[in-house]
Amino acid sequence: MTTTMLPRATVREGLVARSRRRPGGWKQLAVNQAFLLPAIVVFVFLFVVPLAQSFYWSLTDFTGYSSDVTFVGLSNYRTILTDPSMLAALGFTLLFGVGTTVVVTLIAIPLAVQLNKRFFGRNLVRSLWFFPAIPSMAILGLVWRYILSPLESGVVNSTLQDLFGVGPLAWLSDGTLARVSVIVVGIWAAAGWHAVLYMAYLQSIPNEYYEVARIDGASARQQFFGITLPLLTPALVISTFLLMTAGLKVFDLPYTLTNGGPGFSTYTITQSIVVAGVSQGRYGLASALAVLFTIAVAALAFGQLWLTKTIERRFV
Amino acid sequence: MTTSVRRLVLSVAMIALACFIAIPLYYILVNTFKTQGDMVAAPLSPPTQLFLGNYQEVLSDPRIYRSFLNTFLVTAAAVVLQLLVGALAAFAMVVRTTTLNRVIGAVLLLGFIVPGQSTLIPLYRTLVGFQLVDTLPGLVIMYLGGSIFCYFLIQGYMRTLPYEIIEAGRLDGAGSFQIFWRLVLPLIKPILVTVGVFQTMWVWNDFLLPTVMISTPEKRTVVLQVYNAVSEFTTDWPMFMTVSVVALVPMVVFFVLTQRHIVNGLLAGGVKG
Incomplete structure (x- = not known):
């Protein structure tokens, strides 16, 4: 994915400006937060979990087959710097x-x-x-x-x-x-x-x-x-x-x-x-x-x- | 120099340069109308006779249609879902600016920075576990990461809508989802189109994920099909060129129909597909 964010003048009038003054009930809040759910699921499963896995694996000798994973510290990082x-x-x-x-x-x-x-x-x-x-x-x-x-x-x-x-x-x-x-x-x-x-x-x-x-x-x-x-x-x-x-x-x-x-x-x-x-x-x-x-x-x-x-x- | 002479010189220079840049495109196009012998004899000259055999052969191969269908299904599903997830999140975020939501918004932004390559290996293994590798739905799931980008651009646009719209909806007794579906979505159509165009170009043209995920020939996307055509037509160059040209047609048509939105997108968001 090659995408980026851009600085853009944010418009301060509009939806945001007044919404805080008009809180609905708890039910309203729950319904509203439910709209966020798909994005949070995507974020957790497609970004947070795999990144954490990557980080954890980077410190091990995991090969995907062996069930015994050994912690190897920074040795993988050292290998990168010597592997032609x-x-x-x-x-x-x-x-x-x-x-x-x-x-x-x-x-x-x-x-x-x-x-x-x-x-x-x-x-x-x-x-x-x-x-x-x-x-x-x-x-x-x-x-x-x-x-x-x-x-x-x-x-x-x-x-x-x-x-x-x-x-x-x-x-x-x-x-x-x-x-x-x-x-x-x-x-x-x-x-x-x-x-x-x-x-x-x-x-x-x-x-x-x-x-x-x-x-x-x-x-x-x-x-x-x-x-x-x-x-x-x-x-x-x-x-x-x-x-x-x-x-x-x-x-x-x-x-x-x-x-x-x-x-x-x-x-x-x-x-x-x-x-x-x-x-x-x-x-x-x-x-x-x-x-x-x-x-x-x-x-x-x-x-x-x-x-x-x-x-x-x-x-x- | 008078203005008109200067304009003429500029014209000639710019057209000459552009033609030079376009030689590769001319080269593949012109050779699709030649036989193999014709191409070897004179790769850059126009065809001596209009030979349509290459096209007949490519278009009579069911695999190319299969790959178009696969790519179309994956692109349509991925882009629609990305836009939907992004728009839903943007709606929640814009309608209610609590501290919690602001924190969530900031955290989501991090999803923007993480390149797909960094999460590829763990995701691949997870999808192996769910038996989703080498399936088109698996590919669509991988592309859902793009929703975070959609969210970001959509929420910027949504913030410019007047709050009265939602208020009016509430007064009429509409629920949040109805307000979103009936009132907000039609109003944010311009940004949905712009973001959709960029995401479509990305998903349709992507090579990395299909090449990692797909191994069954029947499930190949167009780009993967062309990639495999190279080894198939090692010596028959005109055939390969023809497969490429056929593969490019939908994207070119898509571009001609949407180029206005691409320029808008460049101005509004600085996006690259």
């Missing part, structure tokens, strides 16, 4: 997260500014950029596997061959190239979506700001850095947060494009959890990884919340 596949997974996941966040942001902001101008074919251009966000990343990963194939019909290699006479490059079977390929496809898939997000915020910037700036003789560059960029800060915070969390949770794309390979070059944390937990039955190890992962994502979420609050206090 898990270290590779941590490394690549972080690289993917940071890489896509930085490059997509650098592409999406200027792209949004251009897409916001009026030109012939604008709607078509917007749609083409946005399109990769619609289908499943897993299917796109599979399609790209063909595009980057070393065979003749792999279109990247055949084009390179035709235009420059460069021999087939092992896009997906060389460690470094595979990492680059996965990240580039990730960027390709996300840039348009984030440009649309920025565009939505761009359209809320009053035109008068630019008119005044032009009268004062500000150049296009000065307008961008003086008006556009500062006013896009809320969008920037949201967009980078979404990119970073999606990056840390990435699974579909590397799994379908390279299956984590060659070796463990494009192995991800999620794939690591799934393989250790479901296929190998190493519950202790998978759980320890899941716990570390939760802490990392939570830290990121709280960091973002703090950043948003700080920015709001300064600018609003």
Whole structure:
């Protein structure tokens, strides 16, 4: 699930404001609390219990089969830090997260500014950029596997061959190239979506700001850095947060494009959890990884919340 | 440069760039109309003759319809339940702001931060115990975690409704559930649609949960079906492309019908499917 909360001006008038003054009877209260029940059940059984289980298992050598579970302390956590596949997974996941966040942001902001101008074919251009966000990343990963194939019909290699006479490059079977390929496809898939997000915020910037700036003789560059960029800060915070969390949770794309390979070059944390937990039955190890992962994502979420609050206090 | 010349240059540059970005899409689409030999000879050129054999073969395979049905059932059940659970909780929370409810609200928010990957392994084992692994209802249960997200966005919207609505309902003798069902739900339709669109895109396109949960071929979702088609058509690329294109059609249609809500969602909530 890739979702997030957003700071939004809460409306203080309305349902909330007056409800406290109108308490019903106990019966009313009970009926009302019953509405909360499904959400609480979901929360307890889909979040609290499994998280507690994960934490408990992370301290044991539970394999799912043996009935005698031994408490092993932090040994699973130590294993993660020495296991080559898990270290590779941590490394690549972080690289993917940071890489896509930085490059997509650098592409999406200027792209949004251009897409916001009026030109012939604008709607078509917007749609083409946005399109990769619609289908499943897993299917796109599979399609790209063909595009980057070393065979003749792999279109990247055949084009390179035709235009420059460069021999087939092992896009997906060389460690470094595979990492680059996965990240580039990730960027390709996300840039348009984030440009649309920025565009939505761009359209809320009053035109008068630019008119005044032009009268004062500000150049296009000065307008961008003086008006556009500062006013896009809320969008920037949201967009980078979404990119970073999606990056840390990435699974579909590397799994379908390279299956984590060659070796463990494009192995991800999620794939690591799934393989250790479901296929190998190493519950202790998978759980320890899941716990570390939760802490990392939570830290990121709280960091973002703090950043948003700080920015709001300064600018609003 | 005059404005119109500048606009023309921008136009040409932007269209060229967008076409470059769209090459992969062109590539899969164009090759669905070719035979295998045609594709190997010239992967990027338009088909010499309109070959529909790939589509005939894909569309005559009952498995693709089965997978569409599975995905449709799972997505519909999961999204409706997510919205219902979320809306019910939001209603309770907004109508009665007691300290207890405020604490519950804050705790529920934590469900937001926890990534699905972190609870996957214990949930998987629990569902094994209930014999719900490798079943579509099991998959729907896994997706119910998304209700917390729905709750959060819905309650933000619900707070903007005037309290008089509920008051008027009470005066007319309506019970809480009637007020919720008859008065509140129709009024929060815009946010239900927006959140529903995002959750639909997530559930329909998801690969992680189906690949972990589903092993029986008859229970595959569309994405899983396409994933398995790769090993089936290792050498027959046009066939694989055709399966992909067929799999993409419903999502594209869905997007065309709902894109307005996606942009609204981006503005209102900053959500990513």
